[in-house]
Amino acid sequence: MSETVLVTGGAGYIGSHTCKELNKAGYFPVVYDHLSTGYAEFVKWGPLEIGDILDTERLIQVIIKYTPAAIIHLAGSAYVGESVIHPSLYYRNNVQGTLSVLQAMKSTGIRNIVLSSSCAVYGIPSEPFIKESHPQVPVNPYGRTKSIIEHMLHDFAYAYGIKAVSLRYFNAAGADPDGEIGEQHDPETHLIPLLLDVAAGRRSHLDIYGDDYPSEDGTCVRDYVHVSDLANAHVKAMDKILNGGSYAPCYNLGNGQGYSVLQIVRAAERVTRKKIAVRLAPRRIGDPPRLVCDSSLAQSELEWIPQYCSLEVMLEHAWKWHQKRYSLLGISAQVPPE
Numbered sequence: 001m002s003e004t005v006l007v008t009g010g011a012g013y014i015g016s017h018t019c020k021e022l023n024k025a026g027y028f029p030v031v032y033d034h035l036s037t038g039y040a041e042f043v044k045w046g047p048l049e050i051g052d053i054l055d056t057e058r059l060i061q062v063i064i065k066y067t068p069a070a071i072i073h074l075a076g077s078a079y080v081g082e083s084v085i086h087p088s089l090y091y092r093n094n095v096q097g098t099l100s101v102l103q104a105m106k107s108t109g110i111r112n113i114v115l116s117s118s119c120a121v122y123g124i125p126s127e128p129f130i131k132e133s134h135p136q137v138p139v140n141p142y143g144r145t146k147s148i149i150e151h152m153l154h155d156f157a158y159a160y161g162i163k164a165v166s167l168r169y170f171n172a173a174g175a176d177p178d179g180e181i182g183e184q185h186d187p188e189t190h191l192i193p194l195l196l197d198v199a200a201g202r203r204s205h206l207d208i209y210g211d212d213y214p215s216e217d218g219t220c221v222r223d224y225v226h227v228s229d230l231a232n233a234h235v236k237a238m239d240k241i242l243n244g245g246s247y248a249p250c251y252n253l254g255n256g257q258g259y260s261v262l263q264i265v266r267a268a269e270r271v272t273r274k275k276i277a278v279r280l281a282p283r284r285i286g287d288p289p290r291l292v293c294d295s296s297l298a299q300s301e302l303e304w305i306p307q308y309c310s311l312e313v314m315l316e317h318a319w320k321w322h323q324k325r326y327s328l329l330g331i332s333a334q335v336p337p338e
């Protein structure tokens with residue numbers, strides 16, 4: 001019989017791709033999501049249980065119902081800019097929410113967890129390629145909450161024998177290569193879907209948040225990693241903890257290649273064959289100038305080998321999904337009022 005895995009936040013962008021990869025690998029993913037930012041139609045590879053991670057009793061009920069071998073915990077809040085304006089939301093959903101998940105695990109005897117973490121734990125890096133051992137000095141509340149929950153996992157691992165892996169994502173990009181699921185946020189704040197909206201004529205322009213950063217063209221540099229590769233890393237992490245594992249390790253997940261905002265705009269113009277209008281805007285508070293990954297630890301210890309490293313391929317998959325999504329919704333190309 002296939003092992004059951006409970007995926008909190010499994011109706012979201014990374015969560016739904018993770019469920020697809022789990023299914024491919026022979027696991028049975030049960031999604032736990034309250035659908036505030038996720039979509040029921042993204043839950044295709046197992047049942048959906050609607051619930052909030054803050055509701056420990058409901059979590060316990062669902063765990064008792066399915067007796068999962070492990071939990072992949074992705075539910076939480078994940079907008080850097082919003083975290084600066086509404087930190088209480090981030091401490092509640094990310095810190096209190098994870099504590100609730102850990103308490104439910106402790107009450108039901110579930111011992112294995114894979115945690116969604118972020119490169120935001122590092123802050124402004126002192127090295128061009130960030131290793132896991134880099135000091136953690138987050139520069140926004142989002143990053144601070146992720147750092148705190150990683151520490152919570154360590155403490156629970158030590159005290160209660162929980163086996164845990166934290167995955168520090170760099171910038172998730174692209175969409176399912178089969179076009180079944182993809183990126184969809186409301187409101188949208190992420191660079192790639194926003195500039196695809198401009199290419200599709202649904203937005204007038206993209207605001208570029210600052211051109212005075214210490215990069216070649218002055219715009220921020222990020223490491224974009226295909227969402228299906230990220231999803232696959234969860235399966236590798238799951239395999240590792242279910243087959244022994246070690247004491248709460250953390251792994252960086254990225255491609256080790258930095259692209260500036262303007263480089264992404266130009267690449268999206270090539271892929272969509274559309275001109276993308278941009279407008280210079282002030283820096284966004286909480287944005288580090290450069291975040292680029294050294295993922296050699298994940299490659300050696302998890303045997304994680306990303307398949308879709310090309311930026312063009314990520315953008316092609318994102319563009320294919322973007323077009324499909326609007327045709328499914330029956331929405332024609334139009335520029336919404338400013």
Ligand SMILES: O=c1ccn([C@@H]2O[C@H](COP(=O)(O)OP(=O)(O)O[C@H]3O[C@H](CO)[C@H](O)[C@H](O)[C@H]3O)[C@@H](O)[C@H]2O)c(=O)[nH]1
Nearest residue numbers: 078080118119120171189190191207208209220261284287
């Ligand atoms: O309209 C926009 C949107 C974004 N950007 C820039 O594009 C880059 C990427 O921004 P995103 O909002 O797409 O992604 P972030 O780097 O802010 O966020 C990502 O990385 C974070 C860690 O830093 C978290 O992990 C978060 O969940 C993840 O989406 C940033 O330099 C941002 O300033 C713009 O110039 N204009």
